[in-house]
Amino acid sequence: MAVRKPPITTREYWAPGHAACAGCGPAIVMKLATKAFSEAMEEKYGDPNAFAIAHATGCMEVVSAVFPYTAWKAPWVHVAFENAAAVASGIEAAWKKLGRKGKILAIGGDGGTADIGLQALSGMLERRHNVVYLMYDNEAYMNTGIQRSSSTPYGAWTTTSPPGKYSIGEDKPKKWVALIAAAHQVPYVATASIGDPYDFYRKMKKAASVDGPAFVQVLAPCVPGWRIPPEKTIEVAKLAIETGLWPLFEIENGDFHNIKFQRFPKDGKFKRPIEDYLKLQGRFKHLFKRPEAIQELKNQIKELWRILGKEVELP
């Protein structure tokens, strides 16, 4: 089936000159997310610039806002690691009183969202602020040099989950923040991957278009953290979808009985084995000497799909 490709605006809010690594996945997220946001704002309010960004501390904040430079062509503020959602709540409230039309975009990595920022995120969602929270998931604390977060997948090497005689690497299943967000019964929650930029773009646009809070969790490979060559970022992100490891879905108003899936094989059989995804990445290299760990990862993913209401086969 041909994927319908929506047009992507030529407007740029993420300017060249930022200091991200070559092949940086999250940098692609910044670029696409703001473009999508702008398009949604244009359609909704007639003003493509009708948004502001609250950014959590992390890679993308650090590489984009080194005083006296900035990579941002939108109003942008960074306060701390754990509070992007709370800061965005404040901005939204201020805009309401200023009579300013538009929406606030809060951005955090997996550390700033799944771990230290989870409470602020929950508060923002529960209070129904008109904010889109974008979690760029590179599956570890990459800003501080590759330490595990609660969003690090099972089996992955990080500097704080090293494989060794008594360890297979990260030994806990990944925390799926999108499901936690959906439990708040907010208008819109989605997962995405930069491996399918059009899907991500559409979802960001939709998130920006709904009235009230929305949450998008996007997979964004980290070149140094995942031990991949810079040119493989997109390929890896695509494989995450194609192997069934990264479900793409949308949950509206917390309705877990009507989850919409994207790129899901009709027969529930994923054609490419997870090993194809794992073998491209240095962070999973050690697993190939421990096939039982790969099997455990597969079991966890099948269980995740089961929770989402799908029986799947992973080759």
Added chain:
Amino acid sequence: MPMRKVMKGNEAAAWAAKLARPKVVAAFPITPSTLVPEKISEFVANGEMDAEFIKVESEHSAISACVGASAAGVRTFTATASQGLALMHEILFIAAGMRLPIVMAIGNRALSAPINIWNDWQDTISERDTGWLQFYAENNQEALDLILIAFKVAEDERVLLPAMVGFDAFILTHTVEPVEIPDQEVVDEFLGEYVPKHAYLDPARPITQGSLGFPAHYMEARYKVWEAMENAREVIKEVFDEFEKKFGRRYHMIEEYRTDDAEIILLTMGSLAGTLKEFVDKKREEGVKIGAAKMTVYRPFPIEELKALAKKTKVLAILEKDVSFGIGGAVFTDASRVLVNEKEKPILLDFIVGLGGRDVTFGQLEEVVEISKKALEGEKVEEVHWIGLRKEIL
């Protein structure tokens, strides 16, 4: 015409917030300040106050939301105390570093452990190095007035720093006193509308706020906070003058009471000043040359005023409801820095009193005077004293 109402300190703070017309208030309930957000909720619910009130899930988010709102360019208010203020700690530095004139009311309360809801100043004192202006109220009227003053000073372009106004837990927060509520028009005239020139998240003129500062710039940014705090000294005095003209009540960096021929001056902050004034009257009747002084502004520290006060006395006894373990009280250590290079200086003594809501009694003050007299007569005494300790349970 100004209206007089009998009210609790918390209500006075909420009234001040109402009069200042902040556009965003974000707060989380905490004893003893809970009534502040409650009262503000009521004002908003009744349409008497046109603010967005964000019912946040923690104090950390309260101050974060205030930073967001202030960065978006609106007047912003919050209230907290004790553990709540401690939970905000990280963001307090950021609010000051980003030069956001947020105003916060604080029902001064002790910090854990042991958990204790009663009054001392350890909460705000622990935040003295965050870059926030600090005011301490003696009574409920001062709580109201100082919040208005705090907005005016904080928003002055020479300052642009956040400000906290402390008023003692229960002694003021929960005690009713007559308070004069100024006319809204006069407050409007006094404060004006807040129009930021440095912080706004406006799509029409996008700016980046909260950047990463490399070693090449960080120190200069911190120096600007220092400079702003220095500027605040003059601005506060100007605002005190203007406040007196508009509202008829006079404030001083340090207010003196019967200090002119004093040999011993008791210096304190907050509601304890009221007790000291009465005590001084009593001792004067007994012929003891004693005076009292109240520090209304603790940050910026009133350096010149303290030097002037010190010239008047032989013993400067500082009474404070806080402690910096391993050195002494905060006011005492600050005062020591101010006087260290003065040629003539009084004997400086520190009295740690009233922690965790313990009453500061005349009996304890007698003890302070006894120790001060010994020092005056040339006897060697310790510099730091804990007064009112129950030695039998130690």
